[in-house]
Amino acid sequence: MTPSDHILLALMIPTLGAILIALTGRNRNLREGVTLVTAGLLFGNVLQILPAVLEGARPEISGFEVTPGLDIAFQVEPLGMLFGLIASFLWIVNSFYSIGYMRGNKEPRQTQFYVAFAVALASAMGIAFSANLFTLFIFYELLTLSTYPLVAHHGDAKARNGARIYLLILLSTSIVFFIPAILWTLSLAGTLDFTPGGILAGNADATTTAILLALFAFGVGKAALMPMHKWLPNAMVAPTPVSALLHAVAVVKAGVFTILKVSVYIFGSDHLLSTGASEWLVYVATFSLLAASVIALTKDNLKARLAYSTVSQLGYIVLGAAIATPLALIGAGMHILMHAFGKITLFFVAGAIHTATHKTEVSQLNGIGRIMPFTMGAFFIGALSIIGLPPLGGAWSKLYIALGGMDGDYWFVVAALMISSLLNVAYLMPIVVRAFFRPPDPDDNGHGNGDGHSVAAVNDRLSLRERMAEAPWFCVVPLCFTAIACFVLFFAPDVVIQLLEGMLEVPQ
Amino acid sequence: MTTILADLNYWVTVFLLVGGLYIVVAHGNMIKKLVGLSIFQTSVYLLFISPGKVLGGTAPIIAEGFDVYSNPLPHVLILTAIVVGVATIALGLALVVRIHKSYGTIEEDELHDLESDA
């Protein structure tokens, strides 16, 4: 099979998977088996494309023309390759975790959940491999629609409200800013194809470029650039595997991926640098990442704190795209990967805590490390990666973004990154400290799952084995796995950098 | 004065047209509205037929001694229009009968009150 066939398969596999999952919905073992097999097949399939892309090839499907100027077409370039790999790989991990979580919490409507998940993945593949803005936009909207039932999963008033805000912000940003930006690009450049070096150089002056960039930056609501970030904390009502999907696997990643892709392949890094049109975005992104970190500090709800942490981390990627120097762009691309693994670990932990003890607030977590040592250990590693400390993957991407900032003479960016890292420490580390070093709250019995684990935890005389009360293994194994992956990624940045350097090559 | 008389047919047409339309708009009784509608349509018949009349003209049949003919086309057209008009009024009246059966009134303001209650 040629790499082009694999592109088609990448779209077909999750789609067929969704149908099969719907058909096997009555038998849950079969249904979840189908999910896992589909996820595995998808990753294997996407992996097949990698060697060709690393060699510099750009496999493509030419597709068809919808109306002059608008085509449906696919092409794999390094950035899309990276996003495709992340999404398909994390789907496997997330599927294992979902099985544990959904069963552990006896969630309703599980078939609908797995089907929507598979459709979301198909959309993510479409986004990753689209060859032009129009194709990307179609799959971008499909992703919004397919994740809507996931966010509204619980069906109660709170979930409905969260889902309504989710849909309203994402759809209206794309209607109000994104579509006009696409059409404007088309009228300026006469094409929407992602082209190395960009298509706007020579077609748009500095002011036009800056306005257009604003339309893209705020139109891609999934990138959660402040003030378009409100949907993200509101979507926290969803079950945790959905949060993982939103924050790590596909949704926000699709957003920042789009912004990065637009700045590299539509604007072109040279064009952005020579016109200075993206300078304002550097400031906005910096503000966004600092402000979100500060807000995260004030949140007691664990998932809400993590949500604002995501908003902040997405700011890094937008920042990288705005600085637009080669190092910054590579750093931004890497950060998509590093943040994905770090943040999915943290969300898995939040879900595992919820499954095991039904606790949701940071202030309830005193001493929880004693009964859930693996879980909280993974949290520690994930948190370090998010903060950006070696020897964890997150260190590389932040380093590259900072280096890129120096290249672009944005010294305040370096300062902002340092402050932000400190803020990260301030909102993540107290959780670890509480979990491991504070004694459990004595009045905790009522909030626990009622079988006396909290009391057991007080009793240090019990052996670790006796006081442990971890979530189901289906939950714990994936989160340990992603934590280890954060560690491994620190030692293997070469492949990622090699891949992403390909994105900056402009054929003469 | 002569100009008014020369265009007399148009003046009559305009009078009927405006009068008919006024009745349609101003009256709340459904039958009266249809009467107005009928007058309105009639004005159009005049509009078509009167310019087709040529003074001293006759039916366009070639015969000895006649060389001024009137155009027959408007008559044919208006015959069709009359048929259409009759059908419209008939249907309108039928609807009024049904409305009277259902609501017990054919005054628009009363109907309006009845419908907003429903």
Next chain:
Amino acid sequence: MIAAHLPALQVVIPLIAAPLCAILRRGTAAWVIAVAANWLAFAVSIGLLFRVLDEGVISYAMGGWAPPIGIEYRVDLINVFVLLVVSGVGAAIIPFARKGTEARFDSTNQAWFYTMYLLALTGLLGVTITGDAFNIFVFLEISSLASYVMIAMGRDKRALTAAYQYLIMGTVGATFIVIGIGLLWAMTGTLNLYDLAQRIPDIENTRPVLAALAFLTVGISLKLALFPLHLWLPNAYAYAPAVTSAFLAGTATKVGIYLLLRFFFTVFGGGGFFLSTPLPEMFLVLSIVAIFAASTVALFQNNVKRMFAYSSVAQIGFITLGISYATETGLTAALVHLMNHAIMKAGIFMLLGCVIYRLASMRIDDMAGIGRKMPFTMAGIVILGLSLIGAPGTSGFISKFWLVLAAMENGQWWLVALIVIASLITMLYVGRLVEAAYFREPSEKAKNVREAPLAMLIPAYVLVAATIYLGLDTTWSAGLAQDAAASLLSAAY
């Protein structure tokens, strides 16, 4: 042999089938005839399309009487496009009609319903295909009279007053059109559209001709429900049987649009004259008001059919907005949206018909929780609703795309912004229905309903599929429309 007579067959087939239905007086038999006649008419339209693509404009002398004395049927790209829409949408609706009419009427009345349907179809196809101005009026009245009856057959007694109201306004509109035609005839001595187009340029700035244009504009605008002449439409659509609403939404107003295009651009010559009048500005303003006023009113409707009826008024605003540009892109946008909106709105009303069939109510509160009870029906409505909003991948996006392109071409960026805001309002009212259907507890009425029968769902899904197909392949919508728009502007007829 048959190919030569296609233009006549287009009208004659449904015209003969109509009395046949009336004579048979048997619901099922009448339905079979109606389906056959409508499908044949659709086939004839397709045949005509290929002939026009092959050999250009077709002139057909009705009854062998050469124009301009005889009545000429003249088929070019523009009207073959509209013929396709009318007969095609009809072909999807008529199989759907069976279940709903069967449940409501006895056998005789069913036969009458199909008779009226076929007459309405005859009239609309006739208006579109004929090349004779007075013939337009006659066919228009045939279709109007039939549609008044079709509306009056609704289950709610308010259908009667709605039909009456439409009759009054429709007749006034039609009479205005005759006045316009009469003035043109008095000035030029011809009723043949082609001849008119030849003769009017010499006298286009005389007062009677301008008066004729004014009468025609108002009369046709009444028929196509251009704001503020739309008052008959919401009640008519809301209380008519679902089949009627679907049919009228998909065809009647669209034929009105066709007439507007034909008179403005063909008869009055290539767009130049149109642009020299105040009409473009007038249409621009009225269209924008239509879009916003009607969309806003739609937001506050509790009757879902009425909501989509107001939505139709707004969508017609999008079409006339395209016309107001009088550029090739603008007219393409208008024609594309004419086709796309016909298909999606007919589809929506059919699916709402499925809901009524089971639920016997159109109140949004009664439709709460229906998404789980009637999954296919609601899924269809969601897809068509997305198209109404203009989501990419559906035909609605293509319409908006062309419209925005036309606005950009004229440098009217503020209009782009308005179109965008209008899409947002559309999203809100469609969203209201979706939310009620999927995320509210089932209402008392909704608890006991089941999915609609396949005989209703399959025809509706043909239109759903068409909506998606036309969002991905626009050869037959935008492709044709672009050529048609070009020929409108060059006044080639």
